[in-house]
Amino acid sequence: MTAPLDALEPAAQAAGSAEEPQARRGTLRYALSKAAGALFSIAMVIVGTFFLFRLLPGDPVRNLAQGRNMTPAQLDLERHRLGLDKPLIDQFFDFVGDTLRLDLGTSYEYKRPVLDLIGERLGPTLLLAGTGLVIAVSLGLWQGTHAGWRHGSRFDRFSTGASLVLWSVPTFWLGLLLMMVLGVGIGPIPGLFPFRGIESIDAPDGFAYVLDVASHMVLPTLTLVAVVYAQYLLVMRSSLLEEVSQDYVTVARAKGLRDDDVRKRHAVPNALLPTVTLVFMRIGFVVGGAVTVETIFTWPGLGQLFYEAVSVPDFTLMQGTFLLITVAVIVMNTLADVVYHMIDPRVRSA
C-alpha cells in the first residue's frame, strides 16, 4: 500500500535536487548568521542580567540576616565578603570575567558554587519538563490533527473545548486539585500517587527505583501536560484546517487514496511547519522547568531554585539560573530558525 506513494516522492523532489549544493551552502551561511545573532543576544543577556537584578529592591545581606542578631558592623563585613561593597562597575567586570570563564560564582544563601547547585537540579528538571513536553506535544498534535481533519465533529468540539478549559485553569489550582483527588484521595477513593518529591524516602534500588520515580512523576507531569497541551492542539488544528482546502489534498483524494493516507502523508507534513517552531521554542523553556508545578509537588528542579533565589535576592544564583535559561531559549530559537530553513523550501527562497 505504501510503495506507490513512496515512488511518487522522488519525482516531486527531483526539481529541487538540481539546486541542492547551492542550497546547502545557503543553509550554512544562514545558520552561521543566525549563530552570530544568537551570540550577540547572549552577550546582551549577560550584560542585562547583571543590571536587571541589581534593580530589584532589597538588600541581600539584610534579608539573609533576617531574624538574627547582627550589628551594622557585622552586616558591613558580610557585604565585604560577598563583594557587595565594591563599586557597581567593578562588580560588573568581575561578573563578566567570571562568566566568560564559566565560573558562575558562589550562592549567597547556599554558600556553594552556583554551577554545582544548577547541576544538581538540572536532571530532575529535564526529566519532568522534558517528559511533560513530549507528552503534551504528542497529545496536542494527535488531537489537533484529528480535530482539524474532522472539523466540527463531536471529537473536535470536545477535545478543543476540554483543552481550552484546561489551558485557562490556573496551574496552581489544578495541581492542588489533582493532589487532593489523586494524591490524598476523596471519600472511599484512596490516594493513588505520591505528590512530594522525585522519589520515596526509603527508595528501593534497581528497576523498582525507576518505577518509584515514575510514580512520583505522574501528578506533576499530568498537571504540566494538562495546562499546556492546548497550544499544540490549536496550532496543529488551525494549520491543518488551512491545508485541508488546498488543491494538492483534493488531488490526493482524487487519486483514490484512503482518507488516513491523505491526512498522514500529505496534509500533516505540511501542517507541521508552524508546530516545529513552537516545539523548538518550548524545548528552550524546558530548562527553566515549571516553577509552579515544581513548587506544588516539591520537585527538586531549577524552577524552584530560581524562585528561592529571587526572594533573597541571591544575585549570583539568580544570574546563574537566569543565564542558563535564557541561553537555552536563545540556542533553541536559533536551532528552530535553522531547522525551519531546512525543512521548508519557501523560507529558503525568500
Added chain:
Amino acid sequence: MRKWFARLAALGVALLIAGQGTTALAQDPAAGKKVLRVGATQAMDSMNPFLAVRLVSTSIHRMMYGFLTVPDSKTLQPSPDLAESWTTSEDGLTWTFKIRQAKWSDGQPVTAEDAAWTFNKIMTDEAAKTANGPAVENFESVTANGQELTIKLKAPQASMLENPIPIMPKHAWESVTDIANYDAEKYPTPSSGPFIAIEHKKDQYVKLQANPNYWRGKPKLDELQVIFYANPQAAIAGLKTGEIDLIGRLNPPEYEAILNDPNITAWNTQGRRSVYLQINHGATTSDDKPVGDGHPALKDVKVRQALHYAIDKQKLVDDVQNGLARPADGSIVPPMYKDFFWEATGDTKVGYDPAKANQILDDAGYKKGPDGIRTMPDGDRKLEFRFSIHTDTPIEDKLAEYLTGFFKEIGITLTTKKLDSSKFTEETGVSGLFDIAISGWSVNPDPEEVLATHLCSRRPSPTGEGGGTESFFCDETFEELYQEQLKELDRPKRADIIKQMQERLYTQAPVIAIYYTKDLEAYRKDRLVSITPIPETDGILYGGSGYWPWFTADVKPTGTAAGAASAEGGSNTGLIAGVVGAVVVVGAGAFFLTRRRKSTADERE
C-alpha cells in the same frame, strides 16, 4: 497512530504498577522500627553549622549537637547541657564552664578543647562567622584545660548563657581548611546531641538516627526524618495521607483544615511570636538625619497613643486570627516567656476606647474637617496614613480592613499599600517610605535580640544600608536600660530592667503590639504515642527551643496498629490501581480491535 496509543497505554499501565510497587516496597525496610517523620516547609540551606542560617537547618542542628547550655524544659531558663556547671568572676568578665564527661557518637570523648576550638574557629575565621558571628563578638579569648573551658569577655554580658553556637567535634572538623566551601555532607555525623544525621537528600529529606552515646540516654525513637515540602498545602496533604506524622508552624487556615480529621490531633498552645504595628515616628539614619516620607502627625506621641486606643485588639484576634491568638496588653515579648513578659495594668493600660482616642486628638488640636477627617493643628495636611503590608497574605489584608475601620472612627484615613517582601523590608527598614507597617518577631527565650532591634545603632547608615531596625527607634532611656541589662547578672533584676524597656516601647509607641499568635501544629494520633513540648506546659513542639520534643517523643513501631492500617491502605491502593489498569488495558484492546476492523474494511473497498 496505533503504536502511539499502545505506547501511551503501556506507559499508563507501567505507572500504575509503579504506584502499586512502591506502596508495597516502602513498607519493608522500616518494619518494626520506631520512626517519626516530621514535615517542614523549608529545605536545608547547608549541613555545615558554621554556615547554615535557615530555621529548619538550625532546628536540625539542635537535634544533632550539644550546646554549653539549653533552655530548661520547664522554666526555659538556661540549664546544663554539655556544660555541667559554671562560675562567673566578680567583674562578670570571666566565665568558667565545666564540660561534662560525655562521648561523641563515634566514641571520642567530649572535651573543653572541642568547645574552645569551635569558638576560636568562629573568632578567627571570617567564613565561620556566617551563621553565628555575632555570638562571639564580645569574646576576648577562649581557652581549654581538660574539661574546663574559660571564656573571657570584652564587656559583661548577661545573655552569655544563651549562646546559640553548637559545639562541634574538633577531631572531625579541624582538618577542614576551607569552611566557606565545606558542605559537611559526610555521614554518619559525629554528634553529641540525641540524634546523628545519616542521610541528606537535598531538597527532599534528612534522616537522623538515635545516638546511643547521648549523655541523657538513647532517645525512644530509632529514627527521625525531616521531610521537606515546597508548600504548606502539600505538607497538610502529607499529614492526611500519613506520609508524615507531625507538622508545625501552621497558619490559621491550614490549622482549620485538619481540625476535623479523626486521625489527627490539633495542637494549639501559646506561641513565641508577637505581631505589632511599626509606626514611622520620624525615621532617621544612624547620623540622626531624617529619612523617608513618614506623615508628620505620627511624630507626635499623642497621635500614636490615640491610634493605640482606637484598636480593638480582641476583635482583631476573633475576626482576623479566627481566635487563634491572644490580644496584646504588653509589648514585643510574648507571655510564653513568663520571666520577661511585661503587661500593662492600671493607668498605663491602653484599652479599646475610641472616645478617649478622639478626646486626645481633639485636645492636641487635630481638628476634624467638614468631611470628618482630621487635619494637622496648622490645618495643613489631613491625617491620611498609609498602611504597608505584604502581597499575598490574606491575613494582613483582613487586618488592614479592620484597622481602616477603627481609624475611621477617630477621623483618620488609612489606605493599604501592598509590597512584595524585598521591597517591604527596604521601605520599612531602610528608606523609611511608610507611615504604618505590619511587623512581627519570633522571640527567643532570651529577648535581648528583639530588644536590640530598637536601638539607635540599628538604624540604617547614611549611605542607605540597613542595620536591622524594627522601628527606627532611638530613645535615650531605652538605650540606657539596654546597657544596664547587659551588665546585670542577677536574673530577676535583669528581668525587671527588660520589663521597663517594654514599658518604654509601650508608652512611646514606636511599635504597637496587637496580638501574640498561637503555636499551631498537628500530629497523627494513630502514630504518635507521646511527645513533650517545650516548655512542658502549654509549649511548642516543632520550632521550639531545642530538641526536647524529639528526645521525648515515642511512636508506634512501623508494622503495628497504625502501620498495618496504612499497609491496608496500600493494598487498597493496589487494588484500585489494578482495576484502573485493567480498564485501560481492556479499553486500549477494544480500541485496537475496532481500528483493525475498520482498516480491514477500508482495505477491502
